Amino acid sequence: MPHSFGKLAFTPAVKQLQEQHGSRRQYERMESQGVPQDKLTSMEIDFLQQRDSFYWATTGSNGWPYLQHRGGPKGFLKVIDDHTLAFADFSGNKQYISTGNLQTDDRVALIFVDYPRQARLKILGHARAVEGDEAREWITRTKDTHYPARIDRVFVIQIEAYDWNCPQHITPRYTEQEIQKTMEPIRIQIQKLESENESLREEIARLRSK
Structure with a gap:
Protein backbone atom coordinates (compact mmCIF):
# COMPACT_ATOMS: atom_id res chain seq x y z
CA MET A 1 0.00 0.00 0.00
CA PRO A 36 1.88 9.01 -2.53
CA GLN A 37 5.58 9.57 -1.94
CA ASP A 38 6.73 5.96 -2.06
CA LYS A 39 8.24 5.81 -5.56
CA LEU A 40 11.11 7.97 -6.75
CA THR A 41 10.69 10.21 -9.76
CA SER A 42 13.46 11.31 -12.11
CA MET A 43 14.04 14.38 -9.91
CA GLU A 44 14.76 12.30 -6.77
CA ILE A 45 16.86 9.78 -8.70
CA ASP A 46 19.07 12.49 -10.19
CA PHE A 47 19.44 14.13 -6.77
CA LEU A 48 20.44 10.88 -5.05
CA GLN A 49 22.92 9.90 -7.75
CA GLN A 50 24.83 13.14 -7.18
CA ARG A 51 25.31 12.67 -3.44
CA ASP A 52 28.64 11.73 -1.86
CA SER A 53 27.31 11.44 1.69
CA PHE A 54 24.19 11.18 3.79
CA TYR A 55 23.05 10.46 7.36
CA TRP A 56 20.85 7.60 8.43
CA ALA A 57 19.23 6.64 11.72
CA THR A 58 18.44 3.20 13.15
CA THR A 59 16.95 2.20 16.49
CA GLY A 60 18.44 -0.31 18.92
CA SER A 61 16.57 -2.99 20.86
CA ASN A 62 16.80 -0.71 23.92
CA GLY A 63 14.86 2.02 22.11
CA TRP A 64 17.79 4.39 21.65
CA PRO A 65 18.22 5.90 18.16
CA TYR A 66 21.61 5.88 16.49
CA LEU A 67 22.63 8.38 13.82
CA GLN A 68 25.49 7.62 11.44
CA HIS A 69 27.23 9.40 8.58
CA ARG A 70 27.80 7.46 5.38
CA GLY A 71 30.14 8.69 2.68
CA GLY A 72 31.98 7.64 -0.44
CA PRO A 73 32.59 8.73 -4.03
CA LYS A 74 29.77 10.61 -5.71
CA GLY A 75 27.11 8.08 -6.67
CA PHE A 76 28.16 5.42 -4.15
CA LEU A 77 24.49 5.20 -3.20
CA LYS A 78 22.86 3.22 -6.00
CA VAL A 79 19.28 3.70 -7.14
CA ILE A 80 18.24 0.14 -8.01
CA ASP A 81 14.70 1.07 -9.05
CA ASP A 82 12.05 3.63 -8.11
CA HIS A 83 11.61 2.19 -4.61
CA THR A 84 14.95 0.51 -3.83
CA LEU A 85 18.34 1.90 -2.82
CA ALA A 86 21.59 0.09 -2.04
CA PHE A 87 25.07 1.04 -0.92
CA ALA A 88 28.28 -0.77 -0.02
CA ASP A 89 29.24 -0.87 3.66
CA PHE A 90 32.93 0.03 3.60
CA SER A 91 35.16 -1.46 6.28
CA GLY A 92 35.35 0.85 9.31
CA ASN A 93 35.72 0.79 13.08
CA LYS A 94 33.84 -2.52 13.51
CA GLN A 95 31.29 -1.25 16.03
CA TYR A 96 28.40 -2.74 13.99
CA ILE A 97 25.81 -0.56 15.71
CA SER A 98 23.67 0.16 12.64
CA THR A 99 24.03 -3.43 11.41
CA GLY A 100 23.07 -4.82 14.82
CA ASN A 101 20.12 -2.47 15.19
CA LEU A 102 18.67 -3.67 11.89
CA GLN A 103 18.46 -7.20 13.26
CA THR A 104 15.75 -6.13 15.70
CA ASP A 105 14.19 -3.15 13.89
CA ASP A 106 14.64 -2.72 10.15
CA ARG A 107 13.12 0.77 9.98
CA VAL A 108 15.51 3.54 8.91
CA ALA A 109 15.38 7.28 8.32
CA LEU A 110 17.78 8.97 5.90
CA ILE A 111 18.51 12.59 5.08
CA PHE A 112 20.42 13.81 2.03
CA VAL A 113 21.60 17.43 1.72
CA ASP A 114 22.77 19.37 -1.32
CA TYR A 115 24.47 22.30 0.43
CA PRO A 116 25.23 24.48 -2.61
CA ARG A 117 21.61 24.33 -3.79
CA GLN A 118 20.21 24.31 -0.24
CA ALA A 119 18.05 21.26 -0.88
CA ARG A 120 17.40 18.23 1.32
CA LEU A 121 15.51 15.00 0.87
CA LYS A 122 14.22 12.78 3.69
CA ILE A 123 13.50 9.08 3.18
CA LEU A 124 11.80 6.51 5.42
CA GLY A 125 12.21 2.83 4.67
CA HIS A 126 13.14 -0.70 5.67
CA ALA A 127 16.77 -1.81 5.39
CA ARG A 128 18.59 -5.12 5.51
CA ALA A 129 22.26 -6.03 5.55
CA VAL A 130 23.24 -8.46 2.79
CA GLU A 131 26.27 -10.60 3.62
CA GLY A 132 27.98 -13.85 2.64
CA ASP A 133 27.24 -15.54 -0.66
CA GLU A 134 24.14 -13.43 -1.21
CA ALA A 135 26.27 -10.28 -1.10
CA ARG A 136 28.40 -11.16 -4.14
CA GLU A 137 25.90 -9.92 -6.69
CA TRP A 138 25.11 -6.84 -4.62
CA ILE A 139 28.80 -6.01 -4.18
CA THR A 140 29.20 -6.14 -7.95
CA ARG A 141 26.27 -3.75 -8.34
CA THR A 142 27.50 -1.25 -5.74
CA LYS A 143 31.29 -1.43 -6.10
CA ASP A 144 33.21 1.55 -7.46
CA THR A 145 36.36 0.30 -9.16
CA HIS A 146 38.06 3.67 -8.58
CA TYR A 147 37.44 3.61 -4.82
CA PRO A 148 39.81 1.23 -2.98
CA ALA A 149 37.85 0.73 0.27
CA ARG A 150 37.06 -2.85 1.27
CA ILE A 151 33.36 -3.80 1.22
CA ASP A 152 32.09 -5.82 4.20
CA ARG A 153 28.42 -6.03 3.21
CA VAL A 154 25.72 -4.21 1.28
CA PHE A 155 22.71 -2.42 2.72
CA VAL A 156 19.51 -2.63 0.68
CA ILE A 157 16.72 -0.17 1.46
CA GLN A 158 13.07 -0.46 0.46
CA ILE A 159 11.54 3.01 0.39
CA GLU A 160 8.25 3.55 2.24
CA ALA A 161 8.00 7.32 1.80
CA TYR A 162 10.05 10.43 1.14
CA ASP A 163 9.69 14.18 1.49
CA TRP A 164 11.53 17.25 0.26
CA ASN A 165 12.37 19.30 3.33
CA CYS A 166 12.20 23.07 3.67
CA PRO A 167 15.46 24.69 2.44
CA GLN A 168 15.52 27.25 5.23
CA HIS A 169 18.61 27.50 7.41
CA ILE A 170 20.84 25.34 5.20
CA THR A 171 24.24 27.04 5.08
CA PRO A 172 25.70 26.70 1.57
CA ARG A 173 28.93 24.67 1.59
CA TYR A 174 31.08 23.50 -1.29
CA THR A 175 33.38 20.55 -1.84
CA GLU A 176 36.93 21.03 -3.08
CA GLN A 177 35.85 19.75 -6.50
CA GLU A 178 32.92 22.18 -6.68
CA ILE A 179 35.18 25.11 -5.73
CA GLN A 180 37.76 24.13 -8.34
CA LYS A 181 35.06 23.92 -11.01
CA THR A 182 33.74 27.36 -10.07
CA MET A 183 37.21 28.89 -9.98
CA GLU A 184 38.43 27.34 -13.26
CA PRO A 185 37.37 30.29 -15.52
CA ILE A 186 39.08 32.71 -13.10
CA ARG A 187 42.23 30.57 -13.07
CA ILE A 188 42.33 30.56 -16.88
CA GLN A 189 41.83 34.33 -16.99
CA ILE A 190 44.66 34.86 -14.47
CA GLN A 191 46.98 32.67 -16.55
CA LYS A 192 46.08 34.67 -19.65
CA LEU A 193 46.76 37.98 -17.89
CA GLU A 194 50.06 36.71 -16.50
CA SER A 195 51.12 35.62 -19.99
CA GLU A 196 50.16 39.02 -21.43
CA ASN A 197 52.06 40.80 -18.65
CA GLU A 198 55.13 38.70 -19.32
CA SER A 199 54.96 39.54 -23.03
CA LEU A 200 54.63 43.24 -22.20
CA ARG A 201 57.60 43.12 -19.84
CA GLU A 202 59.70 41.46 -22.52
CA GLU A 203 58.63 44.08 -25.07
CA ILE A 204 59.47 46.94 -22.68
CA ALA A 205 62.87 45.41 -21.93
CA ARG A 206 63.54 45.06 -25.66
CA LEU A 207 62.64 48.70 -26.36
CA ARG A 208 64.84 49.95 -23.49
CA SER A 209 67.82 47.98 -24.74
CA LYS A 210 67.83 49.83 -28.07
Whole structure:
Protein backbone atom coordinates (compact mmCIF):
# COMPACT_ATOMS: atom_id res chain seq x y z
CA MET A 1 0.00 0.00 0.00
CA PRO A 2 1.45 3.40 -0.96
CA HIS A 3 2.36 5.70 1.91
CA SER A 4 2.75 9.43 2.11
CA PHE A 5 5.46 10.76 4.36
CA GLY A 6 2.87 12.38 6.61
CA LYS A 7 0.99 9.15 7.25
CA LEU A 8 4.16 7.63 8.68
CA ALA A 9 5.66 10.66 10.40
CA PHE A 10 2.59 12.43 11.77
CA THR A 11 1.79 10.48 14.93
CA PRO A 12 -1.14 11.54 17.17
CA ALA A 13 1.23 13.61 19.32
CA VAL A 14 2.63 15.33 16.21
CA LYS A 15 -0.86 16.06 14.89
CA GLN A 16 -1.87 17.55 18.23
CA LEU A 17 1.09 19.94 18.12
CA GLN A 18 0.29 20.87 14.52
CA GLU A 19 -3.27 21.66 15.61
CA GLN A 20 -2.04 23.81 18.49
CA HIS A 21 0.33 25.78 16.27
CA GLY A 22 -1.96 26.23 13.26
CA SER A 23 -0.36 23.96 10.65
CA ARG A 24 -2.59 20.88 10.92
CA ARG A 25 -5.01 21.87 8.15
CA GLN A 26 -2.16 22.31 5.65
CA TYR A 27 -0.60 18.93 6.46
CA GLU A 28 -3.98 17.20 6.55
CA ARG A 29 -4.52 18.24 2.93
CA MET A 30 -1.06 16.92 2.08
CA GLU A 31 -1.94 13.53 3.60
CA SER A 32 -5.35 13.18 1.96
CA GLN A 33 -4.78 14.81 -1.43
CA GLY A 34 -1.04 14.61 -2.06
CA VAL A 35 0.59 12.11 -4.38
CA PRO A 36 1.88 9.01 -2.53
CA GLN A 37 5.58 9.57 -1.94
CA ASP A 38 6.73 5.96 -2.06
CA LYS A 39 8.24 5.81 -5.56
CA LEU A 40 11.11 7.97 -6.75
CA THR A 41 10.69 10.21 -9.76
CA SER A 42 13.46 11.31 -12.11
CA MET A 43 14.04 14.38 -9.91
CA GLU A 44 14.76 12.30 -6.77
CA ILE A 45 16.86 9.78 -8.70
CA ASP A 46 19.07 12.49 -10.19
CA PHE A 47 19.44 14.13 -6.77
CA LEU A 48 20.44 10.88 -5.05
CA GLN A 49 22.92 9.90 -7.75
CA GLN A 50 24.83 13.14 -7.18
CA ARG A 51 25.31 12.67 -3.44
CA ASP A 52 28.64 11.73 -1.86
CA SER A 53 27.31 11.44 1.69
CA PHE A 54 24.19 11.18 3.79
CA TYR A 55 23.05 10.46 7.36
CA TRP A 56 20.85 7.60 8.43
CA ALA A 57 19.23 6.64 11.72
CA THR A 58 18.44 3.20 13.15
CA THR A 59 16.95 2.20 16.49
CA GLY A 60 18.44 -0.31 18.92
CA SER A 61 16.57 -2.99 20.86
CA ASN A 62 16.80 -0.71 23.92
CA GLY A 63 14.86 2.02 22.11
CA TRP A 64 17.79 4.39 21.65
CA PRO A 65 18.22 5.90 18.16
CA TYR A 66 21.61 5.88 16.49
CA LEU A 67 22.63 8.38 13.82
CA GLN A 68 25.49 7.62 11.44
CA HIS A 69 27.23 9.40 8.58
CA ARG A 70 27.80 7.46 5.38
CA GLY A 71 30.14 8.69 2.68
CA GLY A 72 31.98 7.64 -0.44
CA PRO A 73 32.59 8.73 -4.03
CA LYS A 74 29.77 10.61 -5.71
CA GLY A 75 27.11 8.08 -6.67
CA PHE A 76 28.16 5.42 -4.15
CA LEU A 77 24.49 5.20 -3.20
CA LYS A 78 22.86 3.22 -6.00
CA VAL A 79 19.28 3.70 -7.14
CA ILE A 80 18.24 0.14 -8.01
CA ASP A 81 14.70 1.07 -9.05
CA ASP A 82 12.05 3.63 -8.11
CA HIS A 83 11.61 2.19 -4.61
CA THR A 84 14.95 0.51 -3.83
CA LEU A 85 18.34 1.90 -2.82
CA ALA A 86 21.59 0.09 -2.04
CA PHE A 87 25.07 1.04 -0.92
CA ALA A 88 28.28 -0.77 -0.02
CA ASP A 89 29.24 -0.87 3.66
CA PHE A 90 32.93 0.03 3.60
CA SER A 91 35.16 -1.46 6.28
CA GLY A 92 35.35 0.85 9.31
CA ASN A 93 35.72 0.79 13.08
CA LYS A 94 33.84 -2.52 13.51
CA GLN A 95 31.29 -1.25 16.03
CA TYR A 96 28.40 -2.74 13.99
CA ILE A 97 25.81 -0.56 15.71
CA SER A 98 23.67 0.16 12.64
CA THR A 99 24.03 -3.43 11.41
CA GLY A 100 23.07 -4.82 14.82
CA ASN A 101 20.12 -2.47 15.19
CA LEU A 102 18.67 -3.67 11.89
CA GLN A 103 18.46 -7.20 13.26
CA THR A 104 15.75 -6.13 15.70
CA ASP A 105 14.19 -3.15 13.89
CA ASP A 106 14.64 -2.72 10.15
CA ARG A 107 13.12 0.77 9.98
CA VAL A 108 15.51 3.54 8.91
CA ALA A 109 15.38 7.28 8.32
CA LEU A 110 17.78 8.97 5.90
CA ILE A 111 18.51 12.59 5.08
CA PHE A 112 20.42 13.81 2.03
CA VAL A 113 21.60 17.43 1.72
CA ASP A 114 22.77 19.37 -1.32
CA TYR A 115 24.47 22.30 0.43
CA PRO A 116 25.23 24.48 -2.61
CA ARG A 117 21.61 24.33 -3.79
CA GLN A 118 20.21 24.31 -0.24
CA ALA A 119 18.05 21.26 -0.88
CA ARG A 120 17.40 18.23 1.32
CA LEU A 121 15.51 15.00 0.87
CA LYS A 122 14.22 12.78 3.69
CA ILE A 123 13.50 9.08 3.18
CA LEU A 124 11.80 6.51 5.42
CA GLY A 125 12.21 2.83 4.67
CA HIS A 126 13.14 -0.70 5.67
CA ALA A 127 16.77 -1.81 5.39
CA ARG A 128 18.59 -5.12 5.51
CA ALA A 129 22.26 -6.03 5.55
CA VAL A 130 23.24 -8.46 2.79
CA GLU A 131 26.27 -10.60 3.62
CA GLY A 132 27.98 -13.85 2.64
CA ASP A 133 27.24 -15.54 -0.66
CA GLU A 134 24.14 -13.43 -1.21
CA ALA A 135 26.27 -10.28 -1.10
CA ARG A 136 28.40 -11.16 -4.14
CA GLU A 137 25.90 -9.92 -6.69
CA TRP A 138 25.11 -6.84 -4.62
CA ILE A 139 28.80 -6.01 -4.18
CA THR A 140 29.20 -6.14 -7.95
CA ARG A 141 26.27 -3.75 -8.34
CA THR A 142 27.50 -1.25 -5.74
CA LYS A 143 31.29 -1.43 -6.10
CA ASP A 144 33.21 1.55 -7.46
CA THR A 145 36.36 0.30 -9.16
CA HIS A 146 38.06 3.67 -8.58
CA TYR A 147 37.44 3.61 -4.82
CA PRO A 148 39.81 1.23 -2.98
CA ALA A 149 37.85 0.73 0.27
CA ARG A 150 37.06 -2.85 1.27
CA ILE A 151 33.36 -3.80 1.22
CA ASP A 152 32.09 -5.82 4.20
CA ARG A 153 28.42 -6.03 3.21
CA VAL A 154 25.72 -4.21 1.28
CA PHE A 155 22.71 -2.42 2.72
CA VAL A 156 19.51 -2.63 0.68
CA ILE A 157 16.72 -0.17 1.46
CA GLN A 158 13.07 -0.46 0.46
CA ILE A 159 11.54 3.01 0.39
CA GLU A 160 8.25 3.55 2.24
CA ALA A 161 8.00 7.32 1.80
CA TYR A 162 10.05 10.43 1.14
CA ASP A 163 9.69 14.18 1.49
CA TRP A 164 11.53 17.25 0.26
CA ASN A 165 12.37 19.30 3.33
CA CYS A 166 12.20 23.07 3.67
CA PRO A 167 15.46 24.69 2.44
CA GLN A 168 15.52 27.25 5.23
CA HIS A 169 18.61 27.50 7.41
CA ILE A 170 20.84 25.34 5.20
CA THR A 171 24.24 27.04 5.08
CA PRO A 172 25.70 26.70 1.57
CA ARG A 173 28.93 24.67 1.59
CA TYR A 174 31.08 23.50 -1.29
CA THR A 175 33.38 20.55 -1.84
CA GLU A 176 36.93 21.03 -3.08
CA GLN A 177 35.85 19.75 -6.50
CA GLU A 178 32.92 22.18 -6.68
CA ILE A 179 35.18 25.11 -5.73
CA GLN A 180 37.76 24.13 -8.34
CA LYS A 181 35.06 23.92 -11.01
CA THR A 182 33.74 27.36 -10.07
CA MET A 183 37.21 28.89 -9.98
CA GLU A 184 38.43 27.34 -13.26
CA PRO A 185 37.37 30.29 -15.52
CA ILE A 186 39.08 32.71 -13.10
CA ARG A 187 42.23 30.57 -13.07
CA ILE A 188 42.33 30.56 -16.88
CA GLN A 189 41.83 34.33 -16.99
CA ILE A 190 44.66 34.86 -14.47
CA GLN A 191 46.98 32.67 -16.55
CA LYS A 192 46.08 34.67 -19.65
CA LEU A 193 46.76 37.98 -17.89
CA GLU A 194 50.06 36.71 -16.50
CA SER A 195 51.12 35.62 -19.99
CA GLU A 196 50.16 39.02 -21.43
CA ASN A 197 52.06 40.80 -18.65
CA GLU A 198 55.13 38.70 -19.32
CA SER A 199 54.96 39.54 -23.03
CA LEU A 200 54.63 43.24 -22.20
CA ARG A 201 57.60 43.12 -19.84
CA GLU A 202 59.70 41.46 -22.52
CA GLU A 203 58.63 44.08 -25.07
CA ILE A 204 59.47 46.94 -22.68
CA ALA A 205 62.87 45.41 -21.93
CA ARG A 206 63.54 45.06 -25.66
CA LEU A 207 62.64 48.70 -26.36
CA ARG A 208 64.84 49.95 -23.49
CA SER A 209 67.82 47.98 -24.74
CA LYS A 210 67.83 49.83 -28.07
